[in-house]
Amino acid sequence: MLTREVISNYFKSLQDDICKQLEVADGEGEFREDAWQRAGGGGGRSRVIMGRHLEKGGVNFSAVHGDLPEKIGKALGIQAKEFFATGVSIVLHPSNPWVPIIHMNVRYFELDQEHWWFGGGIDLTPHYIFPEDAVFFHNTLKRVCDNHHPDYYPQFKTWADDYFYLKHRKETRGVGGVFFDRMGPEKGNKQDLFSFVQAIGETFCPVYIPLLQKHKDAAFDKQEKNWQGLRRGRYVEFNLVWDKGTKFGLDTDGRTESILMSLPPLANWVYDHQPEAGSREQQTLTLLKKGIDWVNYKEQ
């Protein structure tokens, strides 16, 4: 039976596996683990790497439970007393500006042992967009989604475009990916939905490590490093202003250091920065839009 324990044990092993693969890919860095307990019930294992290619990366596992805060109940529109939540969350900030930032999350939520659902997603935030990388990324995600349901990729791709959006900049956070939530009984049987979530989690390494390998040794100059800092600034803006998970965590006394592990090691803000017309920086900005069909994208 798919109990809480089975699901959270799977997420733990997923964390272990991803950390191992990332250490190999980095070649130098090792994850440091902080195990923590939540006063109200449960806890987690936060793991951080500060490596050679992965300048700052967090791979978090948690499984928490306890009284449902009123605020969450309201936000969910469900009356319940007890909650259980488990998942893995990842954000990696690479040193090299040609390597993209990546985020992945897979999660399971339960209320009063009665309501349950899965959620998650993967999205890619290149400092410089290489269309062929975005095409590879989206085709990989589409293949994984299509194995489970033909509607998943188109629906979850649009959901990611809408979710990872900086309204105040009129920019997407990056080239998107997939995002989904509230995948409960009305969306399929539990085993099938869990299999899909597992498949998403297991896509993380095969979809990211090749991009890391491809660009990690590419030469860059000061201007490109500076642009990386500006794009990281946008990442900070998204996470602190718009990301519901972050806000929610900070608002409900979550473990701050684990929540804010997603923030970059270094970020810049320059007043009214405008990249030169025709520059790579400016080309990247033109591609930070919703609704780009990356699966079938052809360079102009």
Place this chain on the structure above:
Amino acid sequence: MLTREVISNYFKSLQDDICKQLEVADGEGEFREDAWQRAGGGGGRSRVIMGRHLEKGGVNFSAVHGDLPEKIGKALGIQAKEFFATGVSIVLHPSNPWVPIIHMNVRYFELDQEHWWFGGGIDLTPHYIFPEDAVFFHNTLKRVCDNHHPDYYPQFKTWADDYFYLKHRKETRGVGGVFFDRMGPEKGNKQDLFSFVQAIGETFCPVYIPLLQKHKDAAFDKQEKNWQGLRRGRYVEFNLVWDKGTKFGLDTDGRTESILMSLPPLANWVYDHQPEAGSREQQTLTLLKKGIDWVNYKEQ
């Protein structure tokens, strides 16, 4: 009569005066002005300096009016159709980590030409707290407040402690200052309240420039610069997560570059950074608390 024009003209001249004094204090930098129009009515003059001692500073004036967004009406608990808002907002990020960050805001708000109020405040965010500077800062503010009402300083000092608070860090943003809002007819006559707001605005240079002068040439090393980056990261967290003005502006399509001028040129995040016991950094953390009586503070 104290019309909108009289008040906004005063704020314009305050902006001019402060910019002139800051250019002299910096010795090298000059403000660049961007005049902007708001589609719905009004506009502003954003001014930015990237100087020798003021690494990044913004001194903004705006006077905007138009249809009251429903969201604001609700937040204010007032039914009205038209609004008018004018004010000056300042954030300065100094290059030298021994010099504090400063923020000042003075503003006037009107609804349907019927309801009106003033608001504002000044608060200081040292990267390293020098108690004698905080004592000077608070005593100066207290003197200005006491000239207008004996209750102002104690009330507005507490308000600043409560407002400039990072709940998720259990830290104040800095050593506080004064913060006030909704200073309307029930709080005094318009001319008196305006005089108080003018006095606050005119305290900005005499309370900040001496601190800039005092520390601007002090030697610092890499570790101190790094700590400045971490403290700037906290400033970013406050402004993007908790500051009502910033959230509100971003949520209602304000001019993003003017709103986010408050963000530092460069900020760092280090996972779970813990300063050494007994270090200056750690001493600073112990003073980032609500309720410190800076006016009468004695070093232990």
